[in-house]
Structure formats: C-alpha cells, structure tokens
Amino acid sequence: xxxxxxxxxxxxxxxxxxxxxxxxxxxxxxxxxxxxxxxxxxxxxxxxxxxxxxxxxxxxxxxxxxxxxxxxxxxxxxxxxxxxxxxxxxxxxxxxxxxxxxxxxxxxxxxxxxxxxxxxxxxxxxxxxxxxxxxxxxxxxxxxxxxxxxxxxxxxxxxxxxxxxxxxxxxxxxxxxxxxxxxxxxxxxxxxxxxxxxxxxxxxxxxxxxxxxxxxxxxxxxxxxxxxxxxxxxxxxxxxxxxxxxxxxxxxxxxxxxxxxxxxxxxxxxxxxxxxxxxxxxxxxxxxxxxxxxxxxxxxxxxxxxxxxxxxxxxxxxxxxxxxxxxxxxxxxxxxxxxxxxxxxxxxxxxxxxxxxxxxxxxxxxxxxxxxxxxxxxxxxxxxxxxxxxxxxxxxxxxxxxxxxxxxxxxxxxxxxxxxxxxxxxxxxxxxxxxxxxxxxxxxxxxxxxxxxxxxxxxxxxxxxxxxxxxxxxxxxxxxxxxxxxxxxxxxxxxxxxxxxxxxxxxxxxxxxxxxxxxxxxxxxxxxxxxxxxxxxxxxxxxxxxxxxxxx
Amino acid sequence: xxxxxxxxxxxxxxxxxxxxxxxxxxxxxxxxxxxxxxxxxxxxxxxxxxxxxxxxxxxxxxxxxxxxxxxxxxxxxxxxxxxxxxxxxxxxxxxxxxxxxxxxxxxxxxxxxxxxxxxxxxxxxxxxxxxxxxxxxxxxxxxxxxxxxxxxxxxxxxxxxxxxxxxxxxxxxxxxxxxxxxxxxxxxxxxxxxxxxxxxxxxxxxxxxxxxxxxxxxxxxxxxxxxxxxxxxxxxxxxxxxxxxxxxxxxxxxxxxxxxxxxxxxxxx
Ligand SMILES: [Cu+2]
Numbered sequence: 001x002x003x004x005x006x007x008x009x010x011x012x013x014x015x016x017x018x019x020x021x022x023x024x025x026x027x028x029x030x031x032x033x034x035x036x037x038x039x040x041x042x043x044x045x046x047x048x049x050x051x052x053x054x055x056x057x058x059x060x061x062x063x064x065x066x067x068x069x070x071x072x073x074x075x076x077x078x079x080x081x082x083x084x085x086x087x088x089x090x091x092x093x094x095x096x097x098x099x100x101x102x103x104x105x106x107x108x109x110x111x112x113x114x115x116x117x118x119x120x121x122x123x124x125x126x127x128x129x130x131x132x133x134x135x136x137x138x139x140x141x142x143x144x145x146x147x148x149x150x151x152x153x154x155x156x157x158x159x160x161x162x163x164x165x166x167x168x169x170x171x172x173x174x175x176x177x178x179x180x181x182x183x184x185x186x187x188x189x190x191x192x193x194x195x196x197x198x199x200x201x202x203x204x205x206x207x208x209x210x211x212x213x214x215x216x217x218x219x220x221x222x223x224x225x226x227x228x229x230x231x232x233x234x235x236x237x238x239x240x241x242x243x244x245x246x247x248x249x250x251x252x253x254x255x256x257x258x259x260x261x262x263x264x265x266x267x268x269x270x271x272x273x274x275x276x277x278x279x280x281x282x283x284x285x286x287x288x289x290x291x292x293x294x295x296x297x298x299x300x301x302x303x304x305x306x307x308x309x310x311x312x313x314x315x316x317x318x319x320x321x322x323x324x325x326x327x328x329x330x331x332x333x334x335x336x337x338x339x340x341x342x343x344x345x346x347x348x349x350x351x352x353x354x355x356x357x358x359x360x361x362x363x364x365x366x367x368x369x370x371x372x373x374x375x376x377x378x379x380x381x382x383x384x385x386x387x388x389x390x391x392x393x394x395x396x397x398x399x400x401x402x403x404x405x406x407x408x409x410x411x412x413x414x415x416x417x418x419x420x421x422x423x424x425x426x427x428x429x430x431x432x433x434x435x436x437x438x439x440x441x442x443x444x445x446x447x448x449x450x451x452x453x454x455x456x457x458x459x460x461x462x463x464x465x466x467x468x469x470x471x472x473x474x475x476x477x478x479x480x481x482x483x484x485x486x487x488x489x490x491x492x493x494x495x496x497x498x499x500x501x502x503x504x505x506x507x508x509x510x511x512x513x514x515x516x517x518x519x520x521x522x523x524x525x526x527x528x529x530x531x532x533x534x535x536x537x538x539x540x541x542x543x544x545x546x547x548x549x550x551x552x
Numbered sequence: 553x554x555x556x557x558x559x560x561x562x563x564x565x566x567x568x569x570x571x572x573x574x575x576x577x578x579x580x581x582x583x584x585x586x587x588x589x590x591x592x593x594x595x596x597x598x599x600x601x602x603x604x605x606x607x608x609x610x611x612x613x614x615x616x617x618x619x620x621x622x623x624x625x626x627x628x629x630x631x632x633x634x635x636x637x638x639x640x641x642x643x644x645x646x647x648x649x650x651x652x653x654x655x656x657x658x659x660x661x662x663x664x665x666x667x668x669x670x671x672x673x674x675x676x677x678x679x680x681x682x683x684x685x686x687x688x689x690x691x692x693x694x695x696x697x698x699x700x701x702x703x704x705x706x707x708x709x710x711x712x713x714x715x716x717x718x719x720x721x722x723x724x725x726x727x728x729x730x731x732x733x734x735x736x737x738x739x740x741x742x743x744x745x746x747x748x749x750x751x752x753x754x755x756x757x758x759x760x761x762x763x764x765x766x767x768x769x770x771x772x773x774x775x776x777x778x779x780x781x782x783x784x785x786x787x788x789x790x791x792x793x794x795x796x797x798x799x800x801x802x803x804x805x806x807x808x809x810x811x812x813x814x815x816x817x818x819x820x821x
Contacts, residue, residue, distance in 0.1 A: 069768025238743020280636030346634035375668035381735025
C-alpha cells in the first residue's frame with residue numbers, strides 16, 4: 001500500500017499539501033498540474049521577453065537595441081522554441097491534462113501517478129536546459145525549426161543542446177500522452193460513457209493520441225541532426241548522398257500536427273467556457289466530438305504546405321494543397337458549433353468568458369487567413385513572409401494564449417479558493433486582445449507588402465512606406481500587450497492573496513470538478529468514488545441528475 | 553423506418569447541391585482562360601487571385617462574425633440563474649448541420665483550388681522563349697551567371713518583356729530567392745537545382761531578398777532586380793562581354809571561363 005504522504009490516495013482532507021517535501025515528491029495529479037502551470041508561465045515570461053526585445057528592435061529601420069545578428073537570432077530561436085515547447089504544450093497537455101482532466105472524469109488520479117511525476121520533472125529539466133541556451137557562449141540560434149544544413153554549421157551554435165531539449169521534452173510528452181490516454185480510457189468514474197465526457201477531455205485526449213503518433217518522428221529528426229553534426233553521418237549532406245529536404249519532411253510531419261496538438265485542447269477550453277457561460281448544451285455534441293477526432297487522420301497528410309517553395313515535386317505541392325484545404329471541414333464545424341452553442345443561451349459575460357471570446361475571435365481571423373496559405377500558387381508570393389507569421393500567431397499563438405489564460409482564470413477558484421477581481425480580469429482580456437491585434441494586424445499588411453519573416457532589419461525596404469509604417473504601429477501594440485500581461489499577473493497575485501473567497505461553483509458548471517469535489521480538492525479528489533447516471537451530462541443545465549457517491 | 557431512410561437520402565442529395573454551381577463556375581472560368589491566362593502576367597494573375605481570396609474570406613468571416621455578434625447580444629443572460637434553451641436536434645437536423653456547412657466549405661475549397669491550380673500551372677510552366685540565368689547563393693551573396701563569362705553579384709539585369717528562368721543552387725545552407733512585386737520565391741539549396749521564372753514587365757528596380765533563414769546576416773542578403781529596355785540591356789551586355797574578352801586575353805584562361813557554369817552547379821549535374 002502506497003503511503004498517503006505520496007499524495008494520491010483519498011484521505012478526506014481538502015486543500016493543498018502543506019510541506020515542501022510533499023510538493024516536491026508528490027504523485028498527486030493536481031500538484032503535478034500546478035508544477036506544469038508554473039513551468040509554462042515561467043516559459044511564457046522568458047519567451048515573451050524575447051518577443052518584446054525583437055519587436056522593439058524592429059520598430060524602425062536600422063539597429064535599435066542591437067546590431068548583432070547572433071543576439072537577435074538567439075531571441076528569435078528562444079521565442080519560438082520556448083513558447084511552443086515550454087509554454088503552450090505544457091500548459092495544455094501538462095496543466096489542463098493533469099490538473100483538470102482526472103477530476104473532470106471523476107478519477108482519483110492519473111492512471112500512472114509515478115510516470116506522471118517522471119513526465120513533469122523531465123519537462124522541467126528540458127526547460128532548464130533550454131534556458132541554459134541564454135548563458136552558454138555557443139548558444140544555438142538555428143531557429144526553433146533547426147533546418148539543416150544551417151543547423152549543422154558552426155554558426156548555428158550548440159545543436160546538441162537543441163536535440164537534447166527537443167528529445168527530453170518529447171519523451172516527457174510521450175509519457176504524458178500514454179498516461180492521459182490510459183486515464184481517459186480506463187479511469188472514468190462509474191457510469192460515465194465516452195459521450196458523457198467534457199469537450200475539454202475529448203480535446204486533450206485527441207491531442208495526446210496525435211502526440212503518440214507524431215512525436216517520435218520529431219525526436220528522430222532532431223537526433224539525426226546531432227548524428228550528422230557530431231558523428232558525420234550525412235543524412236542531410238548531399239555530398240555523401242544525403243538530402244537536406246529529408247529533415248523538412250520529417251520535421252513538418254510532426255510539427256504540423258503539433259499545431260492541432262495545441263489548437264484542439266485550447267478549443268476544448270473555449271467550448272467549456274462558452275457552453276457553461278451560456279448554460280447551453282454544446283451544439284450537436286457528438287458531431288463536435290467527431291470533428292475533434294477527424295483532425296487525427298486529416299493532419300497526417302498536409303505537411304508539405306510548410307514546404308511549398310522548397311523544391312519538392314509539383315504534383316506533391318498541388319496534392320497537399322488540396323488535403324490542406326480539407327482541414328477547413330472539421331475546423332469549420334467546430335467554429336460553427338461554438339457559435340451555435342450560444343443560440344438561445346443565457347450568456348453571462350464573466351472575466352474568463354471575455355478571455356475565451358478573445359481567443360475565439362483570434363481563431364476566426366487565424367482560420368480564415370489559413371485559406372490563402374493552403375493554395376500552393378498563392379503561397380509562392382507569401383511563403384516565409386509576415387503573412388505566414390501573422391497567420392500562425394492568430395490561429396495558434398495568440399488565440400492559444402488567450403484560451404490558456406481563460407483556462408487559468410476559469411480554474412483559478414479551484415486552484416486558490418479565491419476569485420480574481422472581475423473588472424481587472426476583463427480589462428486585461430480586452431487589453432491583450434486589442435494589443436495583440438495592433439501587433440499582428442499591421443504585420444499581416446506588411447507581409448502582403450513583401451516583408452520576409454525572421455529579419456532583424458529591413459533596410460532593403462526602407463523606401464517601402466507600408467512596411468515601415470506597419471512595423472512602427474506594431475511596436476505600439478506591443479506596449480499595450482505588455483501592460484495587459486502585467487495587469488493579468490497582478491490580478492492573479494492579488495486574487496491569490498487577497499481575492500474574495502470563492503463559492504463552491506462560481507460559474508454554475510455541471511462538470512464534476514465543480515459539483516462533486518471540495519473547492520480545493522484534496523488527495524484522491526473525491527472523498528468516496530463518484531458515479532453518474534446514464535442521462536447525466538456535463539453540459540445539461542436543465543434537469544441533470546445529481547452525481548452519486550458510493551460509500552466504499 | 554423506411555420513410556426515415558428516404559428522408560435521409562433526400563438530405564444527402566440536397567446538401568450536395570452547393571458543390572455543383574461552384575465547380576461549374578470555377579471550371580468554366582478557368583478553361584476559358586487556360587490558353588493565355590487571360591493575357592495576364594503571372595504577377596497580375598497572382599494579384600487577381602489574391603484579391604479574390606481576400607474577398608472570399610472577408611465575406612465568410614463577415615457573415616460568421618455578424619451571426620455570432622447577434623447571438624452574443626440577443627442571448628445575454630436576463631437573470632443570474634437563467635439557463636439556456638437550445639433546441640434538441642433530431643437526427644435529420646444533426647446530419648443537415650454537418651452536411652450543409654461541410655458541402656459549403658468543400659464547395660468554396662474546390663472553387664479556390666481550381667483557380668489556384670490554374671495559377672500554379674502558369675507559375676510552374678516555363679515559357680519556351682525564356683532566358684536562362686544561373687543563380688548561386690552563398691552566405692550572404694547572390695551570384696547571377698549569364699553564361700559566356702558574364703556574371704554579377706546581387707544585381708540581376710534583365711530586358712523588359714522577355715520571360716526569365718532562374719536555375720538556382722546554394723554553396724552552403726538553404727536560402728530562398730524572393731522577387732518582390734513578382735510574388736515568387738523558391739528555396740535555393742545545396743545538392744539540388746531549383747528554379748523559378750518571372751516575366752519582367754516594367755522598367756525599373758525592385759528588391760530581391762532572401763526568404764529562408766540563413767544565419768546572422770540573413771536579413772542583409774538582398775540585391776536588386778534591374779529591368780532595362782532591350783536597348784539598354786544589349787548595351788550593358790556588350791560592355792560586360794567586352795570586359796570578359798579583355799580579361800581573357802590578358803589572363804589566357806579562356807577554357808575554364810567559357811563553360812559558363814559555376815563549379816557547384818557542374819558538380820551536381
Ligand atoms: Cu539567405
């Protein structure tokens with residue numbers, strides 16, 4: 001019998017562990033979830049600072065704060081890699097998956113609590129290794145994509161660090177994915193069928209299935225980089241019969257699905273908040289679930305749209321241009337379902353709802369601006385320009401961040417027992433939304449005017465008034481965003497320390513984490529095993545049967 | 553039961569309808585133009601399609617956002633503990649709500665795809681009379697080789713009105729040769745010759761710049777496309793050829809230069 005100090009057998013006491021030892025050696029999925037949250041927010045801070053420095057540098061033509069290409073490219077590499085691998089994926093597949101999913105399905109913990117602890121500490125070591133890149137003299141600056149042959153040159157710096165970070169975080173993700181998928185498949189409480197799971201759970205589950213399929217390919221591709229660079233293997237070296245394009249094919253075979261690994265869970269959060277705020281059943285719930293699942297096959301055959309101009313055969317370009325367009329079907333259905341969930345609702349505009357609406361709106365812009373990029377011939381004019389950069393910031397980076405922060409505000413009362421100040425929450429949501437639109441909207445226009453991405457300067461476009469003006473406006477947007485992030489942090493800290501005490505179910509949710517555990521759930525989540533009836537549903541607000549507890 | 557399945561079949565037929573007009577329209581408009589692409593240059597053709605796509609997504613987005621905003625306003629909670637009253641969907645309604653939007657999306661996808669395919673054909677078919685220029689990229693330089701020993705760094709001179717095809721290779725890492733205003737870019741890499749073609753239609757200077765990350769000076773890897781009148785181009789070419797002749801006679805190394813190809817291109821051919 002496992003000792004109760006390990007933290008996942010029910011002991012009947014609500015609240016967080018009290019000692020540092022319990023926090024460090026915990027097997028409790030909720031505590032591990034919080035560790036994920038801390039790691040991802042720290043990563044957001046670092047990667048956000050990198051973005052801030054870049055945006056200031058780009059505010060005008062010529063050097064503003066640095067004239068050293070290596071320093072700028074370090075910021076750029078750190079921004080991309082840390083935002084994706086350190087912030088978004090751990091926040092969604094770490095924090096949401098670990099903290100929220102088990103309580104949402106009425107489980108006492110994850111299926112493999114020790115594996116879970118291993119995953120989080122592997123993630124931390126991965127993130128700390130990534131941060132070491134800021135200190136070491138031969139820092140890696142080959143971009144988060146690490147394309148060879150550049151990443152194999154001395155100029156790119158320490159490629160082994162890049163390989164190590166990606167493989168470590170990748171292994172952590174695979175372990176987490178096995179764990180989460182098993183948890184959802186086998187640990188649902190008595191009576192909960194597959195189609196009685198919250199959409200968030202479905203979304204995280206689908207994303208983890210995709211991780212299991214695609215992450216190994218990414219791990220392999222970055223391992224090959226180091227084999228090439230340090231042991232002279234030559235997979236990507238044309239002089240000995242290798243091919244530089246092999247890497248791009250392998251890399252994007254994972255990294256396009258990775259977009260959905262991020263997108264699906266954050267859409268899950270938006271669904272959760274939309275449905276609960278409108279007190280309405282998720283529109284056509286089953287169809288919505290199938291639309292999520294459709295991303296698994298649909299995402300496996302579209303990677304070439306990241307390489308339309310990379311010298312691949314024309315037939316492959318037009319073929320995957322078409323398969324890429326097909327993504328619009330499941331995506332469109334999800335977007336319709338989100339809006340239709342509002343129909344005849346009773347919508348309450350709470351702070352988290354405003355954050356979720358911001359994420360949704362960014363997703364609308366992001367989804368639509370994906371359509372031109374999917375057309376191979378249109379892409380010839382905009383590939384590797386700000387059009388692409390702006391598009392994926394809308395569709396994934398900003399919308400994802402807004403949804404993640406919506407989730408943090410959503411579960412904040414469960415995490416702390418207190419409420420954030422609503423007016424500050426709303427103000428920060430509006431500020432972030434406006435700020436990021438002022439950053440990314442003008443950059444889309446600059447992209448149409450020809451501005452390439454990954455540039456530290458643009459003196460060749462000094463006569464191009466569109467580009468020069470848009471860069472300037474974009475930098476103003478940065479300051480608005482920066483201020484709203486500070487306000488958000490302040491709101492969290494204030495809420496944690498001085499916020500008004502929360503009631504048990506502040507949002508009026510029907511999901512188990514709000515209805516059937518203590519506000520701050522203790523070890524084992526539920527004092528005794530919970531069960532739900534056949535006609536119970538997490539989004540039934542009208543005549544939902546109450547969950548029952550067995551006295552075992 | 554039988555009635556129900558009939559009804560479902562009818563739905564199936566009905567919802568496929570939006571596909572037809574969009575396809576017919578797209579094919580009609582493209583087959584009519586295929587021979588000459590409506591007399592458009594690739595860049596004008598690109599801009600035309602870009603505008604159409606922008607209209608397309610603006611209309612879809614506009615309608616969607618409008619409906620959403622109406623819902624957000626109309627269904628604001630009237631009391632703190634109100635609940636929603638969304639209708640329960642029948643099976644037919646569920647199928648309809650999947651099929652009709654899916655077919656609309658698919659119809660729009662196909663419509664744009666057919667048009668984009670036409671542009672793709674134009675941009676990836678080199679005209680027979682195209683002038684060939686060899687491009688060698690290196691960190692951080694573009695070299696243009698016209699043959700006969702004439703070459704230039706970071707300045708690409710071409711005569712107006714004549715298509716040009718660039719055959720490109722890199723000596724080191726991946727670069728991408730982007731011609732501003734011509735809406736065309738293609739990666740340039742070691743071990744593989746890639747190409748792009750364009751139709752210089754206006755005398756003047758435009759920017760050429762690298763679009764694939766290639767190290768600390770990536771953003772400084774730019775040059776100029778200089779489109780000249782045929783007369784000016786011929787004069788420039790004659791001058792260059794004369795300079796090559798001068799150099800040849802003085803250095804006696806005619807053989808190695810007149811092959812006209814940079815070493816790295818020969819190596820992979
Ligand atoms: Cu370059």
